[in-house]
Amino acid sequence: xxxxxxxxxxxxxxxxxxxxxxxxxxxxxxxxxxxxxxxxxxxxxxxxxxxxxxxxxxxxxxxxxxxxxxxxxxxxxxxxxxxxxxxxxxxxxxxxxxxxxxxxxxxxxxxxxxxxxxxxxxxxxxxxxxxxxxxxxxxxxxxxxxxxxxxxxxxxxxxxxxxxxxxxxxxxxxxxxxxxxxxxxxxxxxxxxxxxxxxxxxxxxxxxxxxxxxxxxxxxxxxxxxxxxxxxxxxxxxxxxxxxxxxxxxxxxxxxxxxxxxxxxxxxxxxxxxxxxxxx
Amino acid sequence: xxxxxxxxxxxxxxxxxxxxxxxxxxxxxxxxxxxxxxxxxxxxxxxxxxxxxxxxxxxxxxxxxxxxxxxxxxxxxxxxxxxxxxxxxxxxxxxxxxxxxxxxxxxxxxxxxxxxxxxxxxxxxxxxxxxxxxxxxxxxxxxxxxxxxxxxxxxxxxxxxxxxxxxxxxxxxxxxxxxxxxxxxxxxxxxxxxxxxxxxxxxxxxxxxxxxxxxxxxxxxxxxxxxxxxxxxxxxxxxxxxxxxxxxxxxxxxxx
Numbered sequence: 001x002x003x004x005x006x007x008x009x010x011x012x013x014x015x016x017x018x019x020x021x022x023x024x025x026x027x028x029x030x031x032x033x034x035x036x037x038x039x040x041x042x043x044x045x046x047x048x049x050x051x052x053x054x055x056x057x058x059x060x061x062x063x064x065x066x067x068x069x070x071x072x073x074x075x076x077x078x079x080x081x082x083x084x085x086x087x088x089x090x091x092x093x094x095x096x097x098x099x100x101x102x103x104x105x106x107x108x109x110x111x112x113x114x115x116x117x118x119x120x121x122x123x124x125x126x127x128x129x130x131x132x133x134x135x136x137x138x139x140x141x142x143x144x145x146x147x148x149x150x151x152x153x154x155x156x157x158x159x160x161x162x163x164x165x166x167x168x169x170x171x172x173x174x175x176x177x178x179x180x181x182x183x184x185x186x187x188x189x190x191x192x193x194x195x196x197x198x199x200x201x202x203x204x205x206x207x208x209x210x211x212x213x214x215x216x217x218x219x220x221x222x223x224x225x226x227x228x229x230x231x232x233x234x235x236x237x238x239x240x241x242x243x244x245x246x247x248x249x250x251x252x253x254x255x256x257x258x259x260x261x262x263x264x265x266x267x268x269x270x271x272x273x274x275x276x277x278x279x280x
Numbered sequence: 281x282x283x284x285x286x287x288x289x290x291x292x293x294x295x296x297x298x299x300x301x302x303x304x305x306x307x308x309x310x311x312x313x314x315x316x317x318x319x320x321x322x323x324x325x326x327x328x329x330x331x332x333x334x335x336x337x338x339x340x341x342x343x344x345x346x347x348x349x350x351x352x353x354x355x356x357x358x359x360x361x362x363x364x365x366x367x368x369x370x371x372x373x374x375x376x377x378x379x380x381x382x383x384x385x386x387x388x389x390x391x392x393x394x395x396x397x398x399x400x401x402x403x404x405x406x407x408x409x410x411x412x413x414x415x416x417x418x419x420x421x422x423x424x425x426x427x428x429x430x431x432x433x434x435x436x437x438x439x440x441x442x443x444x445x446x447x448x449x450x451x452x453x454x455x456x457x458x459x460x461x462x463x464x465x466x467x468x469x470x471x472x473x474x475x476x477x478x479x480x481x482x483x484x485x486x487x488x489x490x491x492x493x494x495x496x497x498x499x500x501x502x503x504x505x506x507x508x509x510x511x512x513x514x515x516x517x518x519x520x521x522x523x524x525x526x527x528x529x530x531x532x533x534x535x536x
Contacts (some may be wrong), residue, residue: 072303098344126312166379170442173339174449184396188383 034260041257044250049258054220054236064255066222067231071259074141074216074232075206082145083152083198090156095182106157109150118131120146121211129215137223137230140216144205151204155197163189192274199270203263209234233259289355289455290315290483291336296350296440298331298340305331307507308350313500318475318484320498320515322491324530329487333455336485337371338364352485355451366393369393372446376458380430387426389441393449408448413507415481416444417474431515443474454478456486460493472497491531495519503527 048063055062093102112120124143129135165187171181187194212218216230218239223230233255240252291313298306306328313319321329334340335348338359352359359367380389388395390409399405409426413419418440420435430441439459446454456475460468468490475484475497488494494501494515501518501525504512511518511527522528 164379166375167341167381168376169339170373170375170445171381171392172342173337173368173373173375174396174445175365175367176393176396177365180396185381185392189381206509271470 013030026096037253037256037260040253041255042252044254045257049251053222057245062251064231064233064236064251064258066219067233067255068258070137070216070223070231071206071262073137073227073230074144074212075202077137077141077226078144078148078205079198079202081141082148083201085145086152086201087156087198089149090153091160091182093153093157094160095178095186106154109153112146112150112233113154116210117147117208118210118213121213121215124211124215132227135215135217135229136227136229137216138226140212140230140232141226143211143215144208147208147211148201148205151201152198154267155200156194157196159190159193160186162193193272195270199266203267206263207234207240207259213238262277284297290317290355291485292351293332293336294351294353296332296335296348296352298328298335298348299333299346300343301345305507306335306348308507309504309507311502311509313483313485313510315452315483316479316481317499318479318486318497320494320501321485321487321504322489322494322530323504323510325489326506327442328507329504330457332504333373333457333485333487334370336453336455337373338362339368339373368453369397369449371453371455372449372451373455374439374442374446374457374459377462378435379443380433380438380441382429382431384430385427386422386433389430389450390444392445397449409444412444412448413480415447416440416479417470434467436463436470439463439467439471440474443471443478444532447478451482453458453483453485456484458487458489461489468493491519503530505530 004019048061049065050063050068051065052061052063053066079263089105093106097105121143124139124146128139128142167189168181168186171185172178176185212232212235216232216235218235219229219231237252237255237259240248240255243249292310292312293312295308296306296310297304297308309332310329311319321332321357323329331340333524336352336354336359340346340348341364354362354371381392384392387409390412391399391401391405394405394408395401399536410419410423412516413422418437421437422428422441425432433441439462443454443459460471463471472493475486478484479499486494500513500517501515502512503518503522503524505526511522513523518527519531522531528534
């Protein structure tokens with residue numbers, strides 16, 4: 001009996017130790033990345049970075065104002081195109097979807113989630129860039145939307161499924177049509193989850209580089225409208241970090257820091273705004 | 281009005297069968313609920329009590345793969361001819377677990393059925409909310425906190441809130457699916473008093489696992505067993521002098 005008890009204790013302690021270690025490791029990696037980017041980026045960060053255009057090669061200084069605005073434009077537009085499709089599609093899967101069609105939609109979304117993002121870039125290149133023979137913000141945001149749709153679709157579905165069925169039944173039993181039940185009872189109950197999912201999908205695509213390389217392309221100047229090539233932070237980070245100039249390396253770190261901060265701010269902000277009585 | 285039963289009010293269930301997928305759970309039940317009576321349905325778990333009352337307001341068909349056969353007449357009209365949404369406004373339902381809408385205040389919970397069906401806020405809405413909370417014996421406890429979340433109430437209060445919510449749409453019939461199974465004895469006693477008071481204005485069908493509750497609140501009792509109606513009659517007779525051996529065994533606690 002005694003030996004059994006001590007073996008059990010050892011196994012218990014070991015299991016606790018291993019799982020706790022892995023949890024700490026995950027957190028450690030996150031803080032390592034944040035810290036590393038912060039240390040390298042903070043030095044190159046100044047007011048010019050947010051307000052000035054990039055300087056010509058060989059000249060120090062300048063900033064990435066065009067790329068910051070460009071990323072906002074690309075991601076915002078990707079959200080406008082992709083979020084309605086993702087959220088409504090996810091609503092279909094959770095609230096109406098049964099049977100074979102839903103199975104295929106779900107499966108397709110998971111497959112697209114696993115496709116390397118450069119492939120999505122090539123698709124957008126073929127569909128949008130080739131016909132007009134011009135790189136554009138529109139092409140870039142369509143590429144990002146294609147990545148965003150399956151993510152927001154699946155997260156919307158998951159969060160809607162967390163709303164207890166009894167809530168839906170209570171509302172139906174009051175003599176409400178199903179669309180009102182979804183719109184006024186189920187959506188509000190899952191609001192914070194759905195918005196968190198939407199935000200995560202936006203965060204995810206705001207860091208995508210590969211699909212932008214031959215759709216939005218890049219631009220060292222301001223880009224007007226949607227039909228011109230446009231700069232973005234990830235592509236700038238990519239271009240600047242592989243260039244042979246020290247000043248560009250520092251600016252790439254600063255761009256990485258700004259991108260991280262923007263994503264972090266958006267997430268924390270939304271969390272604070274959405275502290276409500278919901279299930280998710 | 282159904283031409284076969286020109287004067288039939290209340291609920292008549294005729295040979296009701298129900299399925300979940302290929303599994304038949306009700307094997308042809310017939311029973312009648314008189315207007316402004318309370319009928320209790322008793323029987324062991326899985327005997328089809330809940331399924332039966334969910335057929336009455338067509339909530340059964342909401343479950344994927346579920347279907348029913350037979351006729352259910354509400355005041356002489358076949359419920360299958362009704363629009364289910366309109367039917368459910370006439371046949372309200374209270375569920376086992378109190379389930380206030382989590383994002384709504386106490387007031388909005390009660391008003392939800394009306395609001396979402398297009399009634400504007402205003403004195404009329406205020407009046408219906410107050411009446412419904414009075415009828416559910418909750419008004420005195422919440423009249424100063426109507427803006428608080430419905431989920432901030434205790435379990436028993438939440439269940440009365442759900443009853444008020446069902447009453448606000450002015451149904452003729454109220455179905456209760458084990459409304460006290462998640463409540464403590466004091467809250468249960470309050471709900472039972474409430475059922476007694478509601479009987480004056482509403483027809484009530486209540487599913488319960490509690491024999492004493494059935495005996496206390498109902499006029500008639502139906503005993504279900506494995507999807508069949510074993511016995512249906514005046515509550516006093518079912519509990520004192522049941523016609524069937526199985527009924528007697530069940531209510532005396534010998535099985536089930």
